[in-house]
Amino acid sequence: MPRLSNPLEGIAILSTGGTFNKIYDPIAGELRVDPHSQAVQELLKHWKCQAPLINIIGKDSLEMNEEDRRLLAQTVQERPERKILIVHGTDTMDLSGAHLARHCPDRQIVLAGAMIPYSIDPVEATANFASAIGWLLGNDAPGVFIAMHGLVLPYDRIVKDREKGIFVHKA
Template sequence: MKVTIINTGGTFNKRYNPIKGQLEVPSDNIALDKIVASCHNVDFEIINIISKDSLDMTDEDRQIICDAVKYSKNENIIIIHGTDTVHLTSALIKKQNIAKKIVFTGAMVPMSIDTVEATMNFSQALGFLSANVENGTYTSMHGVVVDSSKLVKNREIGQFLIQN
């Protein structure tokens, strides 16, 4: 299986900068490299763009992500995205009716702090793509992969929930 990973930053990738005393979104793929090193039956193309917290993303950034999806040579796409505005980017891609299997994922806690959530969400997205699923725009978070319009971040409890 061939999969393009579009890494846009977000909490998934954040690391602590001891000089500045804050979490930052780096412009590398260290978090992803740890996960994909264990995937021996997948040919990955990793594209690192934007490298921002999703709260800092602009409409221009979202269009860059859309263009990366459109022009990817692969049909299977995983987009690592910040959880705060993933709904905006996924809605834009969904609106463009791109004939590919696109799965957004991310994490509420940086992988550099706790590897479990980010690894689970990514692995779930990858497993979903290896199944016989229709083209569409999906989100993989907290134990489910569903149509991206049906998974909503509940800020009060810090979880993604399926909305009917």
């Protein structure tokens, strides 16, 4: 079987912001969302892979609203790729997942995020991102999934357990 020169061919990455992309702003003395998604760019550089990276919204997911979700769905619909990885904040990725499931039923979409910014400790963000990529590469069925903490499940079968600080199967 011939090897692909770029294993991510056919996958687009949309970055909406979230904790995954937060960086420390020494002037303000706080974490802020990096609008350029340097974390995702760094991952792709280290993996020596290329994929279209589209930076949209640039917010913590708690600040996202329905207009942002409409923009997200519109952006997915306009992409030629059928497989989409969305870097998204963890607090409302289920809401975006539900919106995308209604408006982009023919796509395979995986949302991934992080509880700890990549810029502070890249391990969790990298693991979640890698799980999402692996899922997209190994599966072809359309749907909306969330990749967090070793799980990749349909968006409505996974939930953020705020007491444990991880994502778990939804009861």
